[in-house]
Amino acid sequence: MLLNPTFLKLNKAPLLLALASLVFYWAFAYNLVRTDYIKLITLYVALFVLFYNITKHLKHNSKALTYLAFAFRAIFILAIPNLSQDFYRFIWDGRMILEGFNPYLYTVTSFINNGELPVAQAQELHEGMGALNASHYTNYPPINQLCFAIAALFANKSIMGAVITMRLLIVLADFGTLYFGKRLLEKLKIPSYNIFWYILNPFIIIELTGNLHFEGVMIFFLIWSLYLLYLGKWQWAAVVLALSVSVKLIPLLFLPLFFQWFVNRNVTTIVNRENLSAQKKEVTLLVTPYKNRKHGFVKLMVFYTLTIVTTLLLFAPFYTTEFIHNYSNTVALWFQNFEFNASIYYIAREIGYWFRGYNEIAIIGKIIPVVVICVTLIITFYRKNNTMVELITAMLFVLSFYYFTTTTVHPWYVATLLILSVFTKYKFPLVWSCVIILSYLAYVNLNKADKSENLWIIALEYLIVYGMFFWEVCIKKAPRTLEA
Template identity: 75%
Template structure:
């Protein structure tokens, strides 16, 4: 009952600038969530129904922590009206007093000038979700929000379905999936604030399940759908190399269980030493992903589209700054001897560093089993978020779902302390409008502390303990 009241207050009686109430409600909800999973971990049906009820509370709510959904509605209505959303900024219409969609002025005011002045960067499957909102609620902002919310809720339960099945096959407790599904961070940021990471995650987990079941062609198609919601899964593509090229016929994860699907002795994936067949399947996997993405983008293709899309994606590396960690340290070092526009320099170097890191763990870390593959994904994406210039709260959702299948819990801790990022602009109404770096520092001290403990210190202690047992 307490959770219901807290979620009702969060959905319908909270403003973003009411920082005390925001933090208090979130901390209470997170504590109750943790206790619910602990108490009901053996009652999957109860946890499932509770997850649904908590989401249902937000059905009629207008997002109160993010204004991105106004742009979602705009893009969807633009497509319904026959416009290519990648070729026009909102500002290009409004500056000429042109109103191409219903409620144009309200949408323009809601999304803000920053969002309105840039070309859209949302991939085609994401745009399809916006189109549904435009078709079924073309003249109502609340109606559009409801349509999109229903899509996101459906995706969450798709993640629950395939995530639970994959956990069971990996001998990991099925209730682990509720560290994601029932997490107030996920409910508030995805269902509440209408961020489509939830849809991208659904396709990603479905793809991993298909891959583990030996259906790699379908896994490639579904992975492409994930990329076509949010581009972030592109960072995972190199990591599939060892899965296709070096994986044993019988996975050590399942030696004690009856073989099934791709773990059978007559593994359809590839004979142990048949390098050529493995290489063909690897290339085929990448080709299917690439072709599917191209087909999905094709209806929007034009030379202007390519230029506009590249320009918009580049903004995330060289223009926007929010809730960063290592980047802010590098920026301060740069300021000490250059003193200006550090993001233009660091933003060009960071993607190269991330690519090198991904290639290193692709070829020099074991990624042959599904758990090793997911762990590599978790580490690669964590490195990207640790070094990037912008980390919005909802970005952590992907880390959280990946962690469910691993031994690492730092994303769960991050999903708790990420609420501090909303305090970063506590100075907004003061003379100094910059982010509060003390707040950001506290967030990352906690996250890095848990990360270093789990990845390095805890592992080293386990190795020392193992050696002592042998002796």
């Protein structure tokens, strides 16, 4: 039925685009080595151009876009990730749990150096994850660990089996994001096809489904939580937000931003449900937020308590004094030891070189969290954040500032910015999802002995991103939503 001549004639362009995408995704999944930089960039750019045109052609056919999203992900089902080694550590942690070990208390190296092989394929997993990952304690929160344990449960002696299991979990999360994301967009009177700028984006398909990064699971819980919050089910929203935090810690950064939603809430949606007259609406809007401020503050405190207590309960099975020490030190490493694909931090680092002659990451790394917290509080109290779109926009700004200033920005981090942007008027995360591929070229140097990042490539990436950011925020009067 779908392949009748009339259908083919009317949909010739999108069908050709989809077929080309299938071929390029297959080449990316099964016929690409990370160090083949020309092929990497060519395939990625081609896929991005195809994605943009497919989304424009079929933006009013969500069923077709959904089928394509599934088909593109299905191509990766038997592929071993080729741009990241992290999945080897995921498999190790999951198998450790299944063997009765607390994964937060041991490094991989501590076993290997003693000649111990606590899990199946231990030596292969150790070699695959690399020395850096193996020498540090795990930093993945408990719901993330649960995903690893599920993979171990279904494939305790097969790396490929574990990869397939984790991939299916991430794909399920993506379609959960599609489900709740579309409904939230509809509630907000924003075109529901905006969600496909996330779901169909080759960056999301490659980094999450392909390379097995669990930002997709964190994002699923985050969008579900925001949807519940919009419906007024704020207690459940708090619990689901805790699940998001328990996959990746990033949503903790958003907690202060809920202040105005509860305390200075604009009650337009409540008034509309009551079908009051226009005149009474206006009076209610002027009076209700101030009348209910105290009640809203109490609800805010309960919301925070539910989120924090649920998060702590999820961590509780792993709790020991050693766990607190190991986990806090591992998280601190991201601020004080690791450097990758940064922007403002690299400028501060160069200034440190000029004045002191050495890298001051230990000092700058301690300052960055303080500055991010201060900016978050400023946006919390001095920016209007009491509607859902304003709240999500505030989240986008806070997280963008954090990534602009932090010491490490791995490509998959941008996924959270991208999903937030589909509910706003800003497109710079979409642009970033395209140019982030340049970060994989960071270690391309003319001098092969030089293992440092190529700052010219990093500069090109951020020149494009900051250019788009400042154009949208400071110059352009952008339309209300992210549309083609």
